[in-house]
Amino acid sequence: MEGDRVCDTTAERGLADQLGEFRPGLVDVYRAGLPGARAAVLARLWRGFVHEPLPWVVSRVAGPDGVRLRLADGRYLHGPPSDPWATGTSVTCVELDGRPFGHPARLLRALAVPGGERFAAELDHSVASMALSRTAPRPVGPPVAPWGWEQRSPDGHPYHPTCRSRPGFSAADQLAYAPEHRPVVGLRLAPVAGATVRGPWPAQLRDGRFTLVPVHPWQAEHALNGRTLLPGPEAHPLLSLRTLDLDLSRDRNVHVKTALSTQLTSAVRDISAYSVVNALITSDVVERVAERLGGRLHIARTLAAAGAGIPELAAVIRQSPYAYAGAREQVVPVAELPAYFAPFTRGERQKRIIEFAHVAVGVCLDLLDLGVALEAHGQNLLAVLDEEGRARRLVYRDLADIRISPVRLARHGLPPPALTGRLLNDDPAVLRRKVFGCLVTGALGPLAGNASALGTILRAATQGLAPTPDLRALMTERLPVKALTMMRLDPGGDQWALLPNPALVR
Incomplete structure (x- = not known):
């Protein structure tokens, strides 16, 4: 079947080669995880084909042997039944005019629909990154740290076909920064004169007239190279990867949301000037409204926000939600x-x-x-x-x-x-x-x-x-x-x- 060969695509081979250079002990585990990752991403893609109003799908007919889709160009797709709310499912094969495909990227390229080539590359990344995520040892027992639950899931969004697409992230980047691998991340600090600041910016993140804006190390290397950056504090990545648990002072953990100029799932994770300027106002509004609920909802308050006037360099500091336990x-x-x-x-x-x-x-x-x-x-x-x-x-x-x-x-x-x-x-x-x-x-x-x-x-x-x-x-x-x-x-x-x-x- 198409896509069943080990390390068959560009992204799969790329991550395997990189692992071979610096973590050879993970290569076999990674390769063994590729078929399962392909089936998991293909299931998410097939869900989209069956349930979304795609302009090039003319009709859908469900039968005992699955779902048959007629395409605008006269071809047919056939695959298994698809429950739009199912999670943890695998689809190992979808047929295009009787030709079997087991890799979502290869299937999309064969469809040759508008936007398909770019999306196929994202699906390729999603499969390869999911297989790499699944090499992380699964934790046993309850987490020790309050934020430990945030580092447990290797598969990402249960319905999104690009649930693990991390373009621009090498194998080393993923092992160093992705929460499922449970790393400690060394942030950088960007000195900014005349920064836009909202809220009481922490004293630990000031240096005279400079506001020290926390920067994710991936951002430092890929979007801010050439800019003066200082070593920053260590932090623990959370579910969203670019947001980290940071110990600013004894018994005062906060969460810092950093800019990350790459697309994770459906969006580039920059922080706009609009978000910086309105961060505290928005927090105040929602807190005031939430008070009407009689304590059923806590808001992890926005404590401060700062930016340099460009979305590539900004950060938001929030109260840790774990303070409400x-x-x-x-x-x-x-x-x-x-x-x-x-x-x-x-x-x-x-x-x-x-x-x-x-x-x-x-x-x-x-x-x-x-x-x-x-x-x-x-x-x-x-x-x-x-x-x-x-x-x-x-x-x-x-x-x-x-x-x-x-x-x-x-x-x-x-x-x-x-x-x-x-x-x-x-x-x-x-x-x-x-x-x-x-x-x-x-x-x-x-x-x-x-x-x-x-x-x-x-x-x-x-x-x-x-x-x-x-x-x-x-x-x-x-x-x-x-x-x-x-x-x-x-x-x-x-x-x-x-x-x-x-x-x-x-």
Whole structure:
């Protein structure tokens, strides 16, 4: 079958050759992981083909042997059944006019659709990087450090075909900086005179008239070479890779979000001047609104932000969400809740998931009604769990891409935010897409693992919630999800698919 040979593609061979030079002991483990990584990425790509409104797919017919797609040029794709909410799935073969393909990049190149060549290179990177991520030893037992849960998952986004695409990252870079390999990262510090600063910039990050802006070492080498940089503190990478846990002083850990001028999944991870200027204002607005929820939601506050006027050199310092763990509690990113709940019995696991979903849906809908649409996916949303694994409260971090509705705020007697620009939006469809697309796809769907279980969780979790128009939309309308494959074939902004609502199927 196409793509079944060891190190068959450019990215696969490139990482293998690099490992052979400095970590030869990993080469065989990496090669052994390639078939599984291809099947995992192909499953995500096939999900996009089956469920997204791709302009070159004319029709889709599901049968007992899978799904058959007719293309605009008369060709046919055939593959296995695809549940849009399934996680951990593998697809080893998709046929194009009867020709089998086992590698997602080779399949996309054979399709020859607009944007396909660029996307195929990303898929190649995604496969190779996932195989490398899976060489990381799996931790045993609960983590010692509060942020240890952030370094457990090797596979990234459960639905995104470029879940592990890290263009520009060598094998050495990934082992040195990626959270699943659990490295300690030495940050750099860029002295900036006349920096734009919001909030009380830490004294440890000042040098006379210079603001010392934390810089990721990959950024230092690839985007800021030639600029004066000083050695900085050591830090631990978190789920988003460019955000790190940093010990600024004794008993005061913070999280620092750095600029990283490369595309991870669907976006280049720079920090815009808009984000720097509005970081504290946004944090203050959301904290004030969240107070209406009676302690059910904590906001990991933005403490300070600084930039040099270019998106390649900026940083945001946030409160650590782990500060909100009480006695005998722990804070776990929602993306890692499947691993946290794995040791539970099936019945207990289902109970705990529904308990979490009830808290999460209630909080997100109440906040949406008040006027704030959170991007509550598995990285941004964290659960405060008691000793028995029951979700007691939530913590939310990273406010850079939320949406705020001045009309809804005013309806509840809340003052208008001192903001302009992209964060403001009053369109109910836009606000609901932000909340539903992230909460269901990024949090509840991966916890459920399939459409049937997701329907059960949604119905149980929404019992007793206030019957707002937003709740009715969540439970009765088709669910908006980001069209992740379309967005890589035609980059330039969010695109959406509408999926059948599993809450309506019993």
